[in-house]
Amino acid sequence: MLTLKNWTERRHLIVHADDFGMCHSTNRAIIDLWERRAITSTTLMVNCPWASEAARAAVLDSALDVGVHLTSTSEWEVYKWGPVLQSAEARRLTDEQGHFPPDSGYMPDVDPAVVRAEMVAQIEMAQRLGVDPTHLDNHMGSLRNVHHRLLIELGAEYDLPVRFSEHPAYASGDEAEIAALAKELGVLHPDRVIGLPFTYREGEDYDFARDHVIGLLRGLEPGVTELLFHPSLETEELKAITDSWPYRLYDYRLFLDPDVRRVIEEEDIALIGWRELRELQRSASMGR
Template identity: 50%
Template sequence: MLAEKLGYRADERLLIVNADDFGMCSSTNRAIASLLEEGAITSTTLMVPCPWMMQAAAIASRHPEFDVGLHLTLTSEWDDYKWGPLTSAEVQRSFEDENGYFRKDNRSVARTDQELIKRECAAQIETALKLGVDLTHLDNHMGSLHGAMGAGRHFVDLLIELCVRYKLPLRLPRHPFPMFPHDESLVELADSRGVVFPDYLEGLPFALEPGEDTDSVKTHAARLLRNLQPGVTELIFHPSFVTEELKGITDTWPVRQKEYEVFRDPDIRLILAKENIKLIKWRDLRDLQRNE
């Protein structure tokens, strides 16, 4: 059991609260940095190809106590705010549009040669390391490398290979997560290669359902916390300050603002205490992997 390897009882509930999209824009960077400073969340993941990555990397290098992983990025989903690959190629790759940006959908990643994917992922990791970011884990924007959202093909074996090379744990839940196609053989492969990964993955809804308002973000969070299973769970979400910058990027800004507030909310913090949920970091998993 992972919990026992980390020094806890097998029946204890351990939680990593991870903010995705560090580096996407300044509004998101500043919100995530403030949550890390307060201890309201335990980790974040950096999007290296994004326009505000340098600000995020500078924050991470100034705060080595912050838990910062890498959000491997091969898609660019917004219409008016784009980013593209770090690597170049003589011919247009399937994940690139005619302007050299990443495409919006995961299917474009699935059509790309694995060697080109590997080069791009390695370039993103190496760039973060050169900028002084002490990476704690790997995960993946929009789950494109996991075959999520109708991609039809995964690159999880490549992710495992990168985790072995860089001695990093991986967002690969041992138990099924609705967004990711589950393949027990990949779980067994990660185990056999010594890669550490959480037992469960949970996420706050990315957008509101019809009839919902932003208060539903808190309702979802409370329900998730009360129903956590024993073991290690990573909970992912996308907090940000609301600014004209963020409003110009995405119409999901009301949810992102509420997600900034939710783990600062006294009621949510009280649930964590009453349910005796232990907050841990990806760094704990990384240390376990490197020590083993």
């Protein structure tokens, strides 16, 4: 069991699948990986067309470790989504068609109160769908930097851990400030967050991807690490959404791979979910 005392005594790993609810192909992959004990958590995009199916899976299996993937971007060219809130203020988060923009470049210009209202609406939508969230994270890192404090504040408000690392692969410059705020508010977060590539270069095939993951696993440091990726099944639906579909299929296969699973055992890596962090955070808050 994860405790504050043994936090740094072992290498703890959250094997995490992003984008639950994005499409049917992703839902099928994530549910299958969960049932086969190949992942330890996932995170729900309540804005997306297949969110209800994903939420139903969480309701049917109360052990399913599901967070809320706070969303303010809609990156695909022909497959779109927008805000939960239906208000004049929420339109500040959308393009002319009512969809979120494809990237977070617009976020610094949005009133923080509008962003907060939409993020709260997404958390509470997940709860209305029957999900008991285990944590908060954000799609495409859209809350980083200018709205970074909001992520921690919402973690404190709902007593949930958050995806944050003081030493990320791509720093936004405010990590020390945000880490101090998280400590002040009693919000837990991993020591490290590692994302698998969205795409690979020509010649970098599945074997390359598998070897990359094995290298990451062997190089894990003591403490808590989240390793996140984006699995989907190979379907016509997925191919219509993104031409990066082969790499999402890689992500589906990787943690089912016997070589990867063997390395986890050989390295004595303790697999945990976000639920362990949530319960530890809530236990600590009760003691304050």
